[in-house]
Amino acid sequence: MKSLFEKKCKCKGRKLAFIDPVSKIKIFAGGWTKGIIVNKGELAISLLNEPYCGFNVAGITPKYMVPTDCIMIDWPDYYEPNLTKLDWHNLVNEIRHQKKNVVIYCAGGHGRTGTSLAILAYIMGVTKSNSIEWVRKNYCLEAVESRAQVDYINYVLETEFESKTDFSIDISTQQGSDEDFNFLRQIN
Numbered sequence: 001m002k003s004l005f006e007k008k009c010k011c012k013g014r015k016l017a018f019i020d021p022v023s024k025i026k027i028f029a030g031g032w033t034k035g036i037i038v039n040k041g042e043l044a045i046s047l048l049n050e051p052y053c054g055f056n057v058a059g060i061t062p063k064y065m066v067p068t069d070c071i072m073i074d075w076p077d078y079y080e081p082n083l084t085k086l087d088w089h090n091l092v093n094e095i096r097h098q099k100k101n102v103v104i105y106c107a108g109g110h111g112r113t114g115t116s117l118a119i120l121a122y123i124m125g126v127t128k129s130n131s132i133e134w135v136r137k138n139y140c141l142e143a144v145e146s147r148a149q150v151d152y153i154n155y156v157l158e159t160e161f162e163s164k165t166d167f168s169i170d171i172s173t174q175q176g177s178d179e180d181f182n183f184l185r186q187i188n
Protein backbone atom coordinates (compact mmCIF):
# COMPACT_ATOMS: atom_id res chain seq x y z
CA MET A 1 0.00 0.00 0.00
CA LYS A 2 1.26 3.44 -0.86
CA SER A 3 0.66 6.50 1.26
CA LEU A 4 0.14 9.96 -0.18
CA PHE A 5 3.24 11.07 1.65
CA GLU A 6 5.49 8.29 0.50
CA LYS A 7 8.26 9.20 -1.91
CA LYS A 8 11.48 7.67 -3.13
CA CYS A 9 13.25 7.36 0.17
CA LYS A 10 13.48 4.16 2.18
CA CYS A 11 12.94 5.76 5.59
CA LYS A 12 11.21 3.40 7.96
CA GLY A 13 10.41 3.61 11.64
CA ARG A 14 12.79 5.95 13.39
CA LYS A 15 16.34 6.85 12.56
CA LEU A 16 19.06 7.96 14.92
CA ALA A 17 19.75 11.38 13.41
CA PHE A 18 22.58 12.36 15.76
CA ILE A 19 23.82 12.40 19.34
CA ASP A 20 24.13 15.73 21.13
CA PRO A 21 27.87 16.12 21.78
CA VAL A 22 27.22 18.02 25.03
CA SER A 23 24.55 15.93 26.76
CA LYS A 24 24.99 12.63 24.83
CA ILE A 25 21.21 12.61 24.33
CA LYS A 26 20.15 10.65 21.27
CA ILE A 27 17.98 12.49 18.74
CA PHE A 28 15.74 10.11 16.80
CA ALA A 29 13.55 11.31 13.94
CA GLY A 30 11.00 10.19 11.39
CA GLY A 31 7.38 10.51 10.32
CA TRP A 32 4.18 8.85 11.38
CA THR A 33 3.54 7.64 7.84
CA LYS A 34 6.81 5.72 8.24
CA GLY A 35 5.65 4.13 11.49
CA ILE A 36 7.67 6.09 14.00
CA ILE A 37 7.20 5.05 17.61
CA VAL A 38 7.95 6.96 20.80
CA ASN A 39 8.87 4.84 23.80
CA LYS A 40 7.95 5.55 27.39
CA GLY A 41 10.40 7.94 29.03
CA GLU A 42 11.41 9.64 25.80
CA LEU A 43 10.72 13.27 24.97
CA ALA A 44 8.52 13.57 21.89
CA ILE A 45 8.68 16.67 19.74
CA SER A 46 5.65 16.68 17.47
CA LEU A 47 5.70 19.07 14.53
CA LEU A 48 2.06 18.24 13.80
CA ASN A 49 0.52 20.08 16.73
CA GLU A 50 -0.91 16.84 18.01
CA PRO A 51 0.58 14.23 20.32
CA TYR A 52 0.11 11.30 17.98
CA CYS A 53 2.48 9.18 15.99
CA GLY A 54 2.46 5.78 14.34
CA PHE A 55 0.91 4.69 11.08
CA ASN A 56 -2.76 3.87 10.87
CA VAL A 57 -3.35 1.09 8.32
CA ALA A 58 -5.92 3.29 6.58
CA GLY A 59 -3.03 5.60 5.78
CA ILE A 60 -4.85 8.74 6.79
CA THR A 61 -4.67 9.35 10.51
CA PRO A 62 -1.92 8.92 13.07
CA LYS A 63 -2.47 5.98 15.35
CA TYR A 64 -0.70 6.19 18.68
CA MET A 65 -0.86 8.74 21.45
CA VAL A 66 2.71 9.15 22.61
CA PRO A 67 3.18 7.57 26.08
CA THR A 68 5.43 10.32 27.36
CA ASP A 69 6.05 14.08 27.45
CA CYS A 70 5.34 15.83 24.18
CA ILE A 71 6.39 19.26 23.01
CA MET A 72 4.11 20.31 20.17
CA ILE A 73 5.11 22.82 17.55
CA ASP A 74 2.47 24.09 15.14
CA TRP A 75 4.15 23.99 11.76
CA PRO A 76 2.32 24.01 8.39
CA ASP A 77 3.58 21.41 5.92
CA TYR A 78 6.24 22.77 3.51
CA TYR A 79 6.50 26.03 5.44
CA GLU A 80 8.08 27.27 8.64
CA PRO A 81 6.96 27.57 12.26
CA ASN A 82 6.58 30.82 14.14
CA LEU A 83 9.72 30.22 16.22
CA THR A 84 12.58 32.67 16.63
CA LYS A 85 16.26 31.96 17.09
CA LEU A 86 15.76 32.38 20.85
CA ASP A 87 12.91 29.82 20.82
CA TRP A 88 15.24 27.23 19.26
CA HIS A 89 17.97 27.93 21.81
CA ASN A 90 15.37 27.57 24.56
CA LEU A 91 14.30 24.26 23.03
CA VAL A 92 17.91 23.02 23.05
CA ASN A 93 18.21 24.04 26.71
CA GLU A 94 14.96 22.22 27.50
CA ILE A 95 16.15 19.04 25.75
CA ARG A 96 19.45 19.10 27.65
CA HIS A 97 17.63 19.85 30.91
CA GLN A 98 15.20 16.92 30.52
CA LYS A 99 18.05 14.50 29.75
CA LYS A 100 15.71 12.16 27.86
CA ASN A 101 16.26 10.77 24.41
CA VAL A 102 14.28 12.79 21.88
CA VAL A 103 11.99 11.65 19.09
CA ILE A 104 11.11 14.32 16.51
CA TYR A 105 8.44 13.63 13.93
CA CYS A 106 6.04 15.11 11.42
CA ALA A 107 4.02 13.30 8.73
CA GLY A 108 6.61 12.16 6.21
CA GLY A 109 9.66 12.90 8.35
CA HIS A 110 11.36 15.07 5.72
CA GLY A 111 10.33 18.73 5.49
CA ARG A 112 9.46 19.85 8.98
CA THR A 113 11.51 17.14 10.67
CA GLY A 114 14.49 17.68 8.35
CA THR A 115 14.36 21.43 8.92
CA SER A 116 14.30 21.00 12.70
CA LEU A 117 17.22 18.54 12.54
CA ALA A 118 19.27 20.97 10.42
CA ILE A 119 18.68 23.67 13.03
CA LEU A 120 19.25 21.52 16.11
CA ALA A 121 22.39 19.84 14.73
CA TYR A 122 23.91 23.24 14.05
CA ILE A 123 22.98 24.80 17.41
CA MET A 124 24.10 21.69 19.30
CA GLY A 125 27.45 21.77 17.53
CA VAL A 126 27.18 18.54 15.55
CA THR A 127 28.09 20.36 12.35
CA LYS A 128 29.48 23.80 11.68
CA SER A 129 29.18 23.57 7.91
CA ASN A 130 26.05 23.59 5.71
CA SER A 131 23.58 21.84 7.98
CA ILE A 132 21.04 21.43 5.17
CA GLU A 133 23.50 19.26 3.25
CA TRP A 134 24.57 17.66 6.51
CA VAL A 135 21.05 16.52 7.36
CA ARG A 136 20.53 15.19 3.82
CA LYS A 137 23.72 13.18 4.02
CA ASN A 138 23.29 11.90 7.55
CA TYR A 139 19.51 11.55 7.85
CA CYS A 140 17.70 11.47 4.49
CA LEU A 141 18.32 12.94 1.01
CA GLU A 142 14.76 14.28 1.01
CA ALA A 143 15.18 16.32 4.20
CA VAL A 144 14.17 20.01 3.93
CA GLU A 145 11.48 20.25 1.30
CA SER A 146 11.09 23.83 0.20
CA ARG A 147 12.77 27.16 -0.41
CA ALA A 148 10.75 28.53 2.52
CA GLN A 149 12.38 25.97 4.80
CA VAL A 150 15.90 26.74 3.51
CA ASP A 151 15.24 30.44 4.11
CA TYR A 152 13.92 29.69 7.57
CA ILE A 153 17.02 27.66 8.52
CA ASN A 154 19.20 30.57 7.41
CA TYR A 155 17.03 33.01 9.36
CA VAL A 156 17.29 31.01 12.59
CA LEU A 157 20.98 30.15 12.27
CA GLU A 158 21.99 33.51 10.76
CA THR A 159 23.73 31.64 7.96
CA GLU A 160 23.62 31.65 4.16
CA PHE A 161 23.51 27.94 3.44
CA GLU A 162 22.48 26.95 -0.05
CA SER A 163 20.49 23.90 -1.05
CA LYS A 164 22.51 21.87 -3.56
CA THR A 165 19.71 19.37 -4.09
CA ASP A 166 16.38 19.87 -5.79
CA PHE A 167 13.32 19.93 -3.59
CA SER A 168 11.34 16.72 -3.72
CA ILE A 169 8.04 18.58 -4.00
CA ASP A 170 6.98 21.61 -6.03
CA ILE A 171 5.12 23.76 -3.53
CA SER A 172 4.08 26.42 -6.04
CA THR A 173 0.56 24.95 -6.01
CA GLN A 174 0.44 24.31 -2.27
CA GLN A 175 -1.47 26.59 0.04
CA GLY A 176 -0.06 27.59 3.39
CA SER A 177 -2.14 27.83 6.51
CA ASP A 178 -3.27 31.24 7.69
CA GLU A 179 -4.05 30.06 11.18
CA ASP A 180 -2.41 31.67 14.13
CA PHE A 181 0.23 29.35 15.49
CA ASN A 182 0.22 28.03 19.02
CA PHE A 183 3.75 26.87 19.35
CA LEU A 184 5.83 25.21 22.00
CA ARG A 185 2.71 24.22 23.89
CA GLN A 186 3.93 21.72 26.42
CA ILE A 187 1.61 18.98 27.56
CA ASN A 188 2.05 16.05 29.88
Ligand SMILES: [Zn+2]
Pocket residue numbers: 009010011109110140141142
Ligand atom coordinates in the same frame (compact mmCIF):
# COMPACT_ATOMS: atom_id res chain seq x y z
ZN1 LIG B 1 13.47 9.76 3.96
